[in-house]
Amino acid sequence: MATQDDADLRLTRIASSIRVIPDFPKPGIKFQDITTLLLQPKVFRDTIDLFVARYKDKGISVVAGVEARGFIFGPPIALAIGAKFVPMRKPNKLPGKVISEEYSLEYGTDRMEMHVGAVEPGEKALVIDDLIATGGTLCAAMNLLEKVGAAVVECACVIELPELNGRKRLGDKPLFVLVKAA
Template identity: 85%
Template sequence: MAAEDGHDHRLARIASSIRVIPDFPKPGIMFQDITTLLLDTKAFKDTIDMFVERYRDKNISVVAGVEARGFIFGPPIALAIGAKFVPLRKPKKLPGEVISEEYSLEYGTDKMEMHVGAVEAGERALVIDDLIATGGTLAAAIKLLERVGVEVVECACVIELPELKGRERLGDKPLFVLVSAV
């Protein structure tokens, strides 16, 4: 485990509360399970607090949460910094008119959708998810928001799998992570 600043005592608690499940959902995958983080009220609060401290004074008006685990972390951060929460969802999950962005996976493609009118040109957004692996999902979220004129200030994740080089797919967008999986 490592952190961007490397000095905050809360990071050890956060990292130790994440359960690693080998060979899930398929052989060779070391699944980073955040459900155990959510059961540890102190570690969960520390996680939210660390994101809030980072983004409180950055004039962010939108916290865009990537389905599904971005929905866990995004709303409390948005409330604490005075921003709205916008869900970025899988296809056919949002009622009403949507815009979508297709992105590639290891074995095909997927889409991410957002309600038309959920954001406005000129707004400043934080994109949040629980984990960055190959970076395809976060890259699609950035493209979706930028297509409608939103400035993506930063992407944030609880966990990074650095060996998958997902950070490289984000272009010039900064990425803030609390824990690097080893």
């Protein structure tokens, strides 16, 4: 069993492995690049292990990963806790029948889609993404899951950008993050 000190060391390694790229994709943005975390197998394993430890005994049957970086963290978590992985995609990326949810961004609107029948009423779901900024994509993912009768247990992200107040937008839905952006 990991001690608190072990968890703190893992979180320190995770935080220090994320590269910050100023003015990307536009001036004033500090892009949180998780690809540098993925290049370090021990740190990537630490990230997955911390999520798995939190969710392994919560009865979660669905891990919903938000496109695109939620697809990196979601599948290994789902496999480890014995849940299915459901991709939450941008428009026109999923074949077959989908349901969708429109959400607002700082600069307009977007839409998220999920396959019809991927999630059943009464299932317990975890929503995973790499980062929470304004909270729009996480809210859209939760709304899609709730539309089909799933119960969202929690949203989980590797990084939080607290200055953008995304946590407030989630309302009473729990949010778990590993590190806050510097």
